Amino acid sequence: MKNKTNLSNATKTTIKQNFLGYLYLLPTLVITLIFVVYPLIMSFRMGFYERYNYYTDEGSGFGLATFKFVLTDPNFQKALMNTFLIVVIAVPVSMIIALAIALLLNSGIKASKFFQAIYFLPYVTSVIAIGIVWSWLFHSDFGYINQFLGMFGVDPIQWLNDPKMAIWALIIFNIWSGLAFKIVIFLSGLQNIDPQYYKAAQIDGTPKWKVFTRITLPLLSPTVFFLTITSVIASFKVYNEVFALFGGKPGPANSCMTVVYYIYDMFYGSSQVHKAAAASIILFIIILIITGIQMLLSKKLVHYK
Amino acid sequence: MKKLMLSLSLAAGLTSLVACSSKDNKQPEKEKSEIVTTIENPVTIEFWHAMAGTNQEAVEKLVENFNSTIGAEKNITVKPVYQGQYTDLKTKTTAALKSGSVPAIAQAYPDWVAEYLQSGSVVELDPYINDETVGIKDFDDIIESYREENSQYEGGKFYSLPFNKSTEVLYYNKKFFDENGLKVPTTWDEVEEVSAKIHELTGKTAFGIDAPANYFITMVQQYGGEYTNSQGDILFAEDGAKAAKEALELLKRNVDAGYWRLPGEDKYLSGPFMSELLYMYTGSTAGYSHIATADFEVGIAPMPQISDKTGAVIQQGTNVVVFDQNKSKEEVYAAYEFAKYLASYEGNLLFSTETSYLPIRESVVSSDAYQNYVVESNDQTKIVGPEQAKYYFYDPSFYKDAYSSYNVRMAAEKAVESVVLNGVSPEQAIEEAVNSLK
Numbered sequence: 001m002k003n004k005t006n007l008s009n010a011t012k013t014t015i016k017q018n019f020l021g022y023l024y025l026l027p028t029l030v031i032t033l034i035f036v037v038y039p040l041i042m043s044f045r046m047g048f049y050e051r052y053n054y055y056t057d058e059g060s061g062f063g064l065a066t067f068k069f070v071l072t073d074p075n076f077q078k079a080l081m082n083t084f085l086i087v088v089i090a091v092p093v094s095m096i097i098a099l100a101i102a103l104l105l106n107s108g109i110k111a112s113k114f115f116q117a118i119y120f121l122p123y124v125t126s127v128i129a130i131g132i133v134w135s136w137l138f139h140s141d142f143g144y145i146n147q148f149l150g151m152f153g154v155d156p157i158q159w160l161n162d163p164k165m166a167i168w169a170l171i172i173f174n175i176w177s178g179l180a181f182k183i184v185i186f187l188s189g190l191q192n193i194d195p196q197y198y199k200a201a202q203i204d205g206t207p208k209w210k211v212f213t214r215i216t217l218p219l220l221s222p223t224v225f226f227l228t229i230t231s232v233i234a235s236f237k238v239y240n241e242v243f244a245l246f247g248g249k250p251g252p253a254n255s256c257m258t259v260v261y262y263i264y265d266m267f268y269g270s271s272q273v274h275k276a277a278a279a280s281i282i283l284f285i286i287i288l289i290i291t292g293i294q295m296l297l298s299k300k301l302v303h304y305k
Numbered sequence: 306m307k308k309l310m311l312s313l314s315l316a317a318g319l320t321s322l323v324a325c326s327s328k329d330n331k332q333p334e335k336e337k338s339e340i341v342t343t344i345e346n347p348v349t350i351e352f353w354h355a356m357a358g359t360n361q362e363a364v365e366k367l368v369e370n371f372n373s374t375i376g377a378e379k380n381i382t383v384k385p386v387y388q389g390q391y392t393d394l395k396t397k398t399t400a401a402l403k404s405g406s407v408p409a410i411a412q413a414y415p416d417w418v419a420e421y422l423q424s425g426s427v428v429e430l431d432p433y434i435n436d437e438t439v440g441i442k443d444f445d446d447i448i449e450s451y452r453e454e455n456s457q458y459e460g461g462k463f464y465s466l467p468f469n470k471s472t473e474v475l476y477y478n479k480k481f482f483d484e485n486g487l488k489v490p491t492t493w494d495e496v497e498e499v500s501a502k503i504h505e506l507t508g509k510t511a512f513g514i515d516a517p518a519n520y521f522i523t524m525v526q527q528y529g530g531e532y533t534n535s536q537g538d539i540l541f542a543e544d545g546a547k548a549a550k551e552a553l554e555l556l557k558r559n560v561d562a563g564y565w566r567l568p569g570e571d572k573y574l575s576g577p578f579m580s581e582l583l584y585m586y587t588g589s590t591a592g593y594s595h596i597a598t599a600d601f602e603v604g605i606a607p608m609p610q611i612s613d614k615t616g617a618v619i620q621q622g623t624n625v626v627v628f629d630q631n632k633s634k635e636e637v638y639a640a641y642e643f644a645k646y647l648a649s650y651e652g653n654l655l656f657s658t659e660t661s662y663l664p665i666r667e668s669v670v671s672s673d674a675y676q677n678y679v680v681e682s683n684d685q686t687k688i689v690g691p692e693q694a695k696y697y698f699y700d701p702s703f704y705k706d707a708y709s710s711y712n713v714r715m716a717a718e719k720a721v722e723s724v725v726l727n728g729v730s731p732e733q734a735i736e737e738a739v740n741s742l743k
Binding site (some may be wrong): 047049051056074075116138139140159219247252254255268269271 | 395421426569585704719735
């Protein structure tokens with residue numbers, strides 16, 4: 001009997017303490033509920049209506065009709081294809097380049113701190129400003145890229161005018177703009193590797209390539225994993241780059257439409273908010289599945305010390 | 306425990322407060338009642354606009370003039386609020402309509418009005434315009450196309466009044482034309498001819514189209530077809546899309562020959578025109594300020610036509626729209642009075658002589674004050690633009706569940722770009738455009 005009361009007293013204290021804890025969280029929770037959870041639920045709800053009045057929040061035709069519309073919309077299909085292309089090409093390429101630069105910076109070259117700062121600059125510069133600079137670099141008559149290629153006898157490429165080339169201009173821009181963040185993360189990952197491993201390898205006379213594949217890469221795998229997840233998600237959300245490079249258009253003849261640009265245009269341009277909502281739910285599901293696959297793979301491939 | 310209960314009830318209160326405020330914007334059914342045309346207690350209303358720089362100065366002058374004359378007499382004070390660029394203005398107005406804090410009056414493109422109408426808060430202006438005491442008596446003085454545009458909505462009702470307007474003209478390098486004895490084209494056949502000559506002389510592109518969508522919309526009509534109507538019917542697809550095909554073929558032929566171009570990577574043609582990479586282009590009168598400082602004399606001519614019978618030139622720009630959401634009848638009337646002033650002879654004369662926008666009234670165009678201003682400012686867009694008024698048409702605005710006028714415009718632009726940049730045949734480009742609008 002005595003025991004029981006003790007226990008319930010303890011439970012009471014715990015409840016009381018927990019409650020107090022939640023009370024401290026309350027302001028954050030209320031704000032999150034109002035500004036994150038509530039809009040999230042509302043936009044999910046919107047996507048399931050066939051017709052929706054944004055001003056009165058009244059919809060009709062609850063079901064999957066809007067999803068069907070979005071999935072069969074040639075613009076959305078184009079957007080999906082472009083987005084996958086960016087993910088499949090830009091993510092690995094920029095990872096490799098970033099890793100190479102990070103290795104170089106980590107190898108103790110002169111003025112490495114200076115170069116670190118230089119490489120990080122793009123990350124803290126506005127994408128819109130960078131986009132304007134790139135749109136000049138890509139200019140078919142006056143751009144440096146074509147002038148450089150011209151030195152090797154390459155005819156001017158219509159980077160931003162030709163609907164077939166525009167997506168490659170976007171991918172190149174995207175690779176470059178993703179570098180800064182990746183280099184910094186890779187560098188910190190590299191600096192976390194215990195130098196003892198390298199010393200041991202040196203004593204054994206291990207060739208450099210083997211040191212990289214057997215020591216650096218496995219010990220860097222958590223960093224690689226983290227970067228893959230974040231950059232895949234970021235590449236699925238490419239929008240700023242498109243907007244900046246083509247001056248507020250999804251490329252020549254809509255050739256650079258991406259999924260998030262599609263959502264933006266459906267919302268702000270067409271004002272078909274329910275279609276924007278449906279498209280964003282589809283994007284959410286795609287990202288969820290791909291991240292899930294990455295998580296599963298990571299169990300096999302990532303070594304935590 | 307007391308404290309706990311207190312904080313709990315506080316939390317409950319907070320959430321119910323939030324719940325309440327989100328319901329506020331639901332308005333009671335609008336009763337069709339008499340309008341108010343007198344104001345006892347002074348009211349202050351906000352005017353949301355997107356006019357920056359010299360345009361903003363002009364807006365502020367208009368407001369000052371209004372407040373010190375009509376406003377003072379009728380107990381109205383207008384407060385202008387700059388909301389950023391057009392896109393920002395639209396986003397903010399939409400958000401305000403949703404949260405119940407929309408201003409009494411705002412600048413709006415016709416297709417925005419078509420969207421705003423869904424909110425049920427846009428005021429029908431007919432009872433005010435036709436009112437015996439406060440109506441607009443010289444309403445017919447406003448150029449016909451503007452009146453039609455502002456009453457294209459359901460039931461032919463006026464849901465807006467015209468404000469800042471522009472049209473398209475042909476800009477050409479006068480120095481180059483004079484030196485080479487070239488004739489300024491007035492028809493599209495002549496544009497083609499002159500383009501060929503210029504290309505032969507310089508090896509460069511001769512002519513450009515600044516707004517691809519406008520080309521499509523205008524040329525479909527010049528070729529005797531129709532584009533859309535305010536009900537959202539895709540008229541250019543009818544009759545085998547004959548006019549649309551002809552329009553795209555004309556363009557394709559000349560682009561393939563290296564005579565014509567679109568802005569593409571340059572975004573606007575004012576740049577290439579200033580650097581003499583191009584000798585003429587069709588563009589908005591509102592863009593004249595960008596080329597007024599060219600090293601050579603800029604010539605301004607009317608838009609080329611196919612024939613006089615099917616003459617067509619787009620007129621565009623925003624109107625002002627009045628909202629009654631959470632507004633008293635006095636505030637709505639005050640907003641109408643300001644809209645009326647903006648569209649009045651005095652207001653429009655001031656605005657069209659202080660900015661690059663065109664007059665909306667015949668009486669302003671023919672007034673001495675305006676004619677003197679044109680001579681002084683040496684801005685020929687101000688003469689050539691309004692001279693085309695008989696050919697003015699507007700881009701019809703509508704909002705349907707499946708698509709809106711914005712989507713049709715985007716589809717038209719894509720069709721033009723596919724033909725020019727992607728080598729798609731006109732037939733296929735039109736088919737794709739029509740298919741995307743379902």
